[in-house]
Amino acid sequence: MGTDFIDFIRRALEHLLEAIGECNFYFKRFTIAKKQSTNATLPGHGRDRGKSRGAAGGALPAGSPGKRPRLAARPGWGWPSPRVRQERRGRSGTSSLFSPASLGASLGAPCGSGRRGGRLGFGPTRRIPEMAKYTRGTVTAFAPFDARADAEALRKAMKGLGTDEETVLTILTTRNNAQRQEIASAFKTLFGRDLVDDLKSELTGKLETLMVSLMRPAHIFDAHALKHAIKGAGTNEKVLTEILASRTPAEVQNIKQVYQQEYEADLEDKITGETSGHFQRLLVVLLQGNRDPDVGVDEALVEQDAQVLFRAGELKWGTDEEKFITILGTRSVSHLRRVFDKYMTISGFQIEETIDRETSGDLEKLLLAVVKCVRSVPAYFAETLYYSMKGAGTDDDTLIRVMVSRSEVDLLDIRQEFRKNFAKSLYQMIQKDTSGDYRKALLLLCGGDDD
Incomplete structure (x- = not known):
């Protein structure tokens, strides 16, 4: 009883x-x-x-x-779909659409675990590439390339009184990152000087930030951005969100390794120490790269x-x-x-x-x-760039971070999405919102006007 x-x-x-x-x-x-x-x-x-x-x-x-x-x-927006209504009308007890049986499989079950037909255990599907696997950058290997000649030109541009900023920005924005590393090596061999230190000494403001950022390899660039996002009082959640939401699992693993090597600290420990709640939990999940x-x-x-x-x-x-x-x-x-x-x-x-x-x-x-x-990763970054320049003032940190990090990845696709979604070209918006040598460098990275 x-x-x-x-x-x-x-x-x-x-x-x-x-x-x-x-x-x-x-x-x-x-x-x-x-x-x-x-x-x-x-x-x-x-x-x-x-x-x-x-x-x-x-x-x-x-x-x-x-x-x-x-x-x-849209049609059917205000009420449940026809299928939901049909399921609810025909149910006895608990709806079959939301029954314990239909939800019994664990959330942790990997994709492809179903026992359906097909070579991999389920029906025929089309393989879709992982996000951010692109080779649609605006910056590619420069040819003919001579690291020694570029190093000499940079030294001449920064030697003595005054600096030839146009020579510096033209060379660094038209060579890919691997070539920039060769130039830095040749610069040290020829002159016994560190190219990045000279850039910091001879340039100022936003142009300095942009040129120094271009000298960092991709994973070091991301690790450096994350380091500064959680450094000191306050945390820049925008940077954590942008990088960890958009990078592939393999890229996240590389960033973690570089962070450990560069800063002798565990990135996950640093992030969990500066964040909390469900935001922290999702960041940790993304950091696993699984x-x-x-x-x-x-x-x-x-x-x-x-x-x-x-x-x-x-x-x-x-x-x-x-x-x-x-x-x-x-x-x-x-x-x-x-x-x-x-x-x-x-x-x-x-x-x-x-x-x-x-x-x-x-x-x-x-x-x-x-x-x-x-x-769509390119659509995400197109919107990010748009809002970095929209309205009064410019979020130059975001503008530089996206232009540098995507210049060898998918900036051509980002330009297309930008033009499609905002009825203007990325080139024109940069031209309108920035000035001086900083603008010249960004426009060279942009690589062209889509209007």
Whole structure:
């Protein structure tokens, strides 16, 4: 008798929790739909608002001002998808779409673990490259290249009274990083001097920062940026977000090794000492560099992950941030792209909309940056560059960091995304927003005008 009563109470509580979740879901839908209906009649809201931000409905990059505009209404947006409604009408007890059986597989199961047909254990899929695997830089190996001649030209430009900045910036922006290292070696052999020290001595301001940054190899450059982001009082969360959200697992591992060698400290320990909460937890997950490899997509796991994210946010009173951290921090890029599509089908929301509503602060910015980089790394950096120059003043640290770090990777693709999303070329915006030799150097790195 006692056992039957306990089972009855347990079942009643399960049904009550499910009812609360569904009420919360419909309440959110009603509130958002009503707000959109009101805003549609006001200037600067609804579709006009999205256009005024120039983001084409996409997520803002980490650190950009204000909230990302809501996506425009679409058929079926205000209510659950037909499949959800059909599942709910036909269910007895717990919905089959969200039943314990459908969610029974562990979140930790790797992509491709399903027992479906196909050579890798699931149906035929198209291999999609990992994010940031690009060879679309604006800076390539200069030819004909003579490290000795370049070293002599740089010495002449910086020797004596005054400095020929144009010679310095022309040489350093038109050679790739490997060639710059050869020039630095030849400079020391010929003159017994350190090229970077001379650059720091002869140049000033933003041009000095840009030229010195160009002399650092890629992983040392990232390690140095992270070091300064967590150095001293206060932490620059924007830098942590940008680098760790956009780099591949292999690049993250290299950055950690370089950080240990250069600074004799563990990067993870330093970051955990300067951050906290769910933001810290996602940073640590990304620092492991253990994102699943892109070997295919298991559609069963795709649907499971989409359902888990739906229940962790829109259907839950509050938010289960751990589910978002686990899935977005460990699944492969191709898998996550399918999850985002499936999530839209199930919920009627883009994943960015849910993150925008269900999280806040540094965690929200980091989650949105991860989603943006999964969708398109060049598009993410195009937005980052745009907001570094938009409005009063310029975020020169971000502008330099992105232009240097992507100049040999995918800056050509970033230029294309910039032109497509913001109706102006990156070249023109740099030209308008900067000046002097600093502008000349940035424009040489940009490599051309797309208008």
